[in-house]
Amino acid sequence: MLEIEHLTKRFGGNTAVNSVSTSIEKGKINAIIGPNGAGKTTFFNLISGVHKPSEGTITFEGRDITTLRTDEVARLGIARTFQATTLFDKASVLDNLIVGHRLRTRSGLIDVIFGSARLKEEERVCREKAREALDFVGLAHLENRVAGDITQEERKRVAFALALATAPKLLLLDEPAGGVNPEETLGLAELIRKMVKHDFTVCLIEHKMDMIMSLADKILVLSYGEKIAEGTPAEVRANPAVIDAYLGSDHADV
Numbered sequence: 211m212l213e214i215e216h217l218t219k220r221f222g223g224n225t226a227v228n229s230v231s232t233s234i235e236k237g238k239i240n241a242i243i244g245p246n247g248a249g250k251t252t253f254f255n256l257i258s259g260v261h262k263p264s265e266g267t268i269t270f271e272g273r274d275i276t277t278l279r280t281d282e283v284a285r286l287g288i289a290r291t292f293q294a295t296t297l298f299d300k301a302s303v304l305d306n307l308i309v310g311h312r313l314r315t316r317s318g319l320i321d322v323i324f325g326s327a328r329l330k331e332e333e334r335v336c337r338e339k340a341r342e343a344l345d346f347v348g349l350a351h352l353e354n355r356v357a358g359d360i361t362q363e364e365r366k367r368v369a370f371a372l373a374l375a376t377a378p379k380l381l382l383l384d385e386p387a388g389g390v391n392p393e394e395t396l397g398l399a400e401l402i403r404k405m406v407k408h409d410f411t412v413c414l415i416e417h418k419m420d421m422i423m424s425l426a427d428k429i430l431v432l433s434y435g436e437k438i439a440e441g442t443p444a445e446v447r448a449n450p451a452v453i454d455a456y457l458g459s460d461h462a463d464v
């Protein structure tokens with residue numbers, strides 16, 4: 211579904227992603243792990259158009275998307291969530307979804323503001339999609355709740371709904387279970403499985419090893435920007451390079 215060839219990103223003298231080649235497989239739960247600073251978020255930023263690669267290519271369903279902007283990538287069907295879920299805390303959950311949808315699929319804020327005033331029909335469709343997405347993530351009952359009043363786990367679900375409302379084919383989830391308790395983590399893992407059952411392809415970054423090992427079909431391991439291993443959870447767990455990378459960092463629990 212997504213083919214990555216020799217992807218490299220340099221920030222000055224620092225190579226955050228170094229000649230990584232991999233693929234994200236359709237209909238699967240793909241995961242990216244690696245110690246802090248390994249280049250995971252940069253990798254997502256490259257795919258979603260936030261950063262332009264220094265070298266390499268990204269091909270989505272046969273189309274070269276290497277230099278596309280974020281809104282262009284979103285319109286082609288790649289959605290993402292962020293480590294921190296930024297919401298308009300004084301607006302309702304539903305309004306957050308409606309505005310979020312516009313921000314993800316339009317090129318600028320002006321377009322968002324004037325677009326929403328002009329195109330009523332589009333707004334209606336957008337509202338409907340937002341409601342469907344909220345229902346999918348199990349938060350239909352919170353539609354009118356002020357976003358500032360919901361829990362961290364509910365914010366994570368809203369982040370999923372924001373991504374789903376753009377009707378993506380591929381979802382990039384950056385630490386979907388960051389900052390939530392173990393029981394809530396199980397609930398979020400269940401929701402990720404549900405996404406895949408409904409034909410979404412998922413790629414997630416996560417530090418919670420138990421979750422990744424039980425959830426992922428395929429894992430890519432990055433360390434200092436380089437791919438050091440790739441395979442099933444069992445293959446990755448048994449790989450000496452992975453064990454070394456984790457023992458040399460704060461995360462010795464792979």
Ligand SMILES: Nc1ncnc2c1ncn2[C@@H]1O[C@H](COP(=O)(O)OP(=O)(O)OP(=O)(O)O)[C@@H](O)[C@H]1O
Nearest residue numbers: 221224225226244245246247248249250251252253
């Ligand atoms: N916009 C940027 N400008 C300069 N350097 C950056 C930028 N973004 C990331 N980096 C650097 O690139 C490297 C990889 O960072 P990145 O955030 O991608 O790692 P990560 O694996 O997501 O880490 P974490 O698990 O801590 O979130 C780090 O050395 C970081 O300082």
